[in-house]
Structure formats: C-alpha cells, structure tokens
Amino acid sequence: GQNIDQPTEMTATEGAIVQINCTYQTSGFNGLFWYQQHAGEAPTFLSYNVLDGLEEKGRFSSFLSRSKGYSYLLLKELQMKDSASYLCAVQTGGGNKLTFGTGTQLKVEL
Amino acid sequence: DTGVSQDPRHKITKRGQNVTFRCDPISEHNRLYWYRQTLGQGPEFLTYFQNEAQLEKSRLLSDRFSAERPKGSFSTLEIQRTEQGDSAMYLCASSFTDSPLHFGNGTRLTVT
Numbered sequence: 001g002q003n004i005d006q007p008t009e010m011t012a013t014e015g016a017i018v019q020i021n022c023t024y025q026t027s028g029f030n031g032l033f034w035y036q037q038h039a040g041e042a043p044t045f046l047s048y049n050v051l052d053g054l055e056e057k058g059r060f061s062s063f064l065s066r067s068k069g070y071s072y073l074l075l076k077e078l079q080m081k082d083s084a085s086y087l088c089a090v091q092t093g094g095g096n097k098l099t100f101g102t103g104t105q106l107k108v109e110l
Numbered sequence: 111d112t113g114v115s116q117d118p119r120h121k122i123t124k125r126g127q128n129v130t131f132r133c134d135p136i137s138e139h140n141r142l143y144w145y146r147q148t149l150g151q152g153p154e155f156l157t158y159f160q161n162e163a164q165l166e167k168s169r170l171l172s173d174r175f176s177a178e179r180p181k182g183s184f185s186t187l188e189i190q191r192t193e194q195g196d197s198a199m200y201l202c203a204s205s206f207t208d209s210p211l212h213f214g215n216g217t218r219l220t221v222t
Contacts, residue, residue, distance in 0.1 A: 004152075033210065042114070042201070042213040043153065087152050095165055096141060096205050100152030 002026045004101035006088050011107045012078055020073045020104045022088030030091040033098060034062050034073045037085045046086075047073070075106075083108045112136075114214035116202050122220045123192055130188045131217045135204030142185050143211060144177055145201040146170070153201055153213075159185060160207075192221045 003025045012018040024032070031050040035043035049055055049064035049071060061074040073086055085105050089098040115134040123129050135142050141160050145153035156175070157167045161182040171177075174192075179185040189196055199218050203211040 008150075035213075040215075042215045045210040045212070048210060089152070093166075095158055095160065096208065096211060097143070097155055097158060097166065098153075098211060099155065102150065103152050 002090070002092065002099045004088055004090060004099060006086075006101040006104045008102065009105045009107070011109060012075075014078055014080060014108055014110055016078050017074065017076050018078060018106065020075075020086050020088075020106065022071045022073070022101060024069050024071070024088070024090050024101075026090045026092050026099060028092040029066065030093070032062075032064055032071050033089040033091065034060075034071075035087040035089060035100075037087060037103065039084075043087055078108050080108050080110075082106065114202055114204050114212055116200075116214040116217050118217055119215065120218045120220075122222065125194060125221055126191055128188065128190045129192060129219065130186055131200055131202075131219075133185045133187070133202030133204075133214060135183070135185070135202070136212055137183075139204035139206055139212070140182070141205045141207065142179055143203040143205075144185070144187050145203065145213075147199045147201055147216070148197075156187075189219075192219075194221045197221045 006022045034046040037043040047062035085103040087103045088101040143158040144156040147153045159179040174190045199216040201216045203213045
C-alpha cells in the first residue's frame with residue numbers, strides 16, 4: 001500500500017521560515033514532488049527530489065532522505081501569498097504517476 | 111503554452127444523470143492524467159494515457175467511469191449514472207515522459 005503523511009495545518013508569521021514535513025511508505029519510489037495549491041486553483045509544481053539531499057530554488061528548498069522515507073519543504077521569507085495547501089507526492093511505478101498526501105494547509109499571518 | 115484547459119469549470123447534475131468532462135493538455139505533452147480531489151484531501155489518481163493508449167486505471171475507477179483520448183490529444187472523462195459520492199473536483203494533468211505534471215484548474219462536479 002501507499003502511505004504519505006504530512007501535517008494537516010500550520011500557521012506561520014510573515015517574513016519567517018516554515019518547514020513542512022512529509023513521511024512516506026510506498027511500494028516503489030521514483031522521486032518526490034512538492035506542489036502548491038491555492039483554494040479553487042490547480043496544483044502547481046514547486047520541486048522535485050530523487051537523490052538524497054537539499055534542492056534549493058529561490059525562497060523554496062526541498063530535502064529528501066530516501067533511507068528514512070522523509071522529505072521536507074522549507075519556505076523562507078514568508079509572504080501572505082504563500083498561504084496555500086502544500087502537497088507532498090511520491091512518484092511510484094511507471095508513467096510519472098503520483099500518489100499524493102492529504103496536503104498541509106499553511107496560513108501566513110501578519 | 112496555454113496550459114492545461116478543462117471544460118466545464120463547474121457542473122451540477124442530478125443523481126442518475128450522465129456527465130462528460132473534457133481536458134485539453136499542453137500540446138506537446140504525450141501523457142495525460144485524470145485525478146479526483148475532495149475537500150481537504152490530496153488528488154487521487156484515476157487513470158492515465160500515453161498518447162492514445164490508456165495504460166493504467168485505478169481501482170477507484172468503477173465501471174461507471176470511462177476515459178478516452180482518441181487521437182492522443184484531448185481527453186474526455188464520462189461518469190454514467192452519477193451518485194452523490196461522485197461529487198468532487200476532477201483534475202486533468204499532462205506531462206512529457208519523465209517530467210513534472212502540469213495540472214488544469216479542474217471541473218467541480220456537484221451531484222444533487
């Protein structure tokens with residue numbers, strides 16, 4: 001079976017740093033993705049990790065440990081527009097198919 | 111690149127009716143995916159195509175659901191004899207082989 005766990009909700013302050021964790025137990029692993037989804041909108045791609053380590057892209061970084069089945073998304077210099085759901089997804093099997101976690105709803109406050 | 115386009119954006123139907131949704135992927139993408147998302151949940155995989163071939167279907171996809179991609183471009187998802195449990199956002203995504211999925215804005219289905 002596939003199990004992907006992430007916190008349901010988080011709250012952080014504008015300008016701060018927040019880390020959203022994701023743990024997974026899946027049959028097969030071809031990579032881990034993070035997507036951002038604003039309410040009523042499409043999920044948009046943020047990052048991809050297939051090897052252990054940190055991938056940095058502007059204010060967003062993502063980390064992967066395959067041996068621990070663990071990833072996190074780090075958001076720096078938080079802005080109000082970062083308030084959204086952040087979805088952790090594991091690519092399993094062929095065809096780029098993604099299995100998603102339930103998403104973490106991030107609220108950025110003043 | 112106009113992105114993934116889905117039509118309609120919203121559909122309200124009565125239980126027992128049939129509905130059909132359309133997805134136009136990014137034109138160069140060879141893979142097309144259908145996902146379903148309910149409130150507070152992540153998207154759940156339904157099926158995917160490579161060109162016109164349907165390569166995988168989820169066990170979530172009952173016999174009432176059928177998807178086609180006849181010419182390897184746009185795709186349709188049909189739900190027959192809709193039930194209230196079918197109410198959800200239906201998301202379409204497309205990609206190149208081994209590239210991230212690009213999602214459309216979805217079709218929100220409400221079954222009354």
